[in-house]
Amino acid sequence: MIHTFLKDYYLRPLRKTDLDGPYSSWFSDQTITKYSSHGKFFKNENYFLSFYENLNREDQVVLAIFHTLDGHIGNLSLQDISWINRTAEFAIIIGNQNHQNKGVSYEASKYILEHGFNKLNLNKIYCGTSDQNIGMQRLALKLGMKEEGRRVDHLFLEGSYHDVLMYYILAKDWKT
Template identity: 30%
Template sequence: MVYDDINKTMTTERLLLRLFTKADAETVTRLCNDYNIYKSTLTLPYPYTLDCALSWIEHHSENFNADKLYEFAICDRETGDLYGAIALSNQQRYDNGELSYWVGQPFWGKGYATEAAKAILDFAFDVRKYHKVYARHFASNPASGQVIQKIGMKKEGVLVDHVKKEDRYEDLIYYGIVRNKMKE
């Protein structure tokens, strides 16, 4: 991963991670207005409208500059096509943050989430000097768990029936990785 602090971008073998712009709102709306993404995410609304996308994108740059939350568009490095989003919160008090992501259904199974998540871990540990990064996923979304495991995170526990989604309770499975344990 190569991080460009001036442009706030990261490049990997196949991807460009960059800040969202208002010009991305229509594509974000198209990708997120998908029941299969909604049912696998904690806070994404459904149906997902253009207003949802615009209000979500509106504060990205401000949050990034305030070191609160880093939200990147996952894009094809060559074409610029938008595949999804990846974010890292910044709990400065604890030197840690949560990794979260979504990828549009047409791009599932191609390794984009894993590649972007590896870049975010490098960003967290090497650029932002975090001590720990954690992630969580619904038990009903094992594919997300596979991404988390592929980047070296270890399962830390399960919060049973922790959230309610569509009138049913979901277990949240938590994973984490500490900077000095990354190579283990």
């Protein structure tokens, strides 16, 4: 499965060979992980290999984001899929900063939400982000998500506690 979007971008399932590229370095880059819990505990190659080997579980969908010249630039996922509740958590990381703020996250995210609602028959897709992460907040709203609530002092970043804003979208509200 390869899904092309924008000019020069495409999505495909993560491959083992992707682990040899820049992928693992994103999670120790303090700029990229500034608003998340990644980057606090540095991971070795065995961590990423274990992650990869567990991708075939049916409680997650992980896609790699590629640029035709720059290669693997990010990932997006539906994770913690609950088949009883018909819910999943949405997550995205753009590890190559040259591809941030270019619409890549939005276009890729539309595809995985469409997949979640129309292929997996999910009813609700949700995400959470630091109250400092304006980019992710804007992405959630642009995707049609609504703010569901706030987890007060839920995330410790750069020496202080921050709220986590929770967003969601229901299948009936998803517009393709």
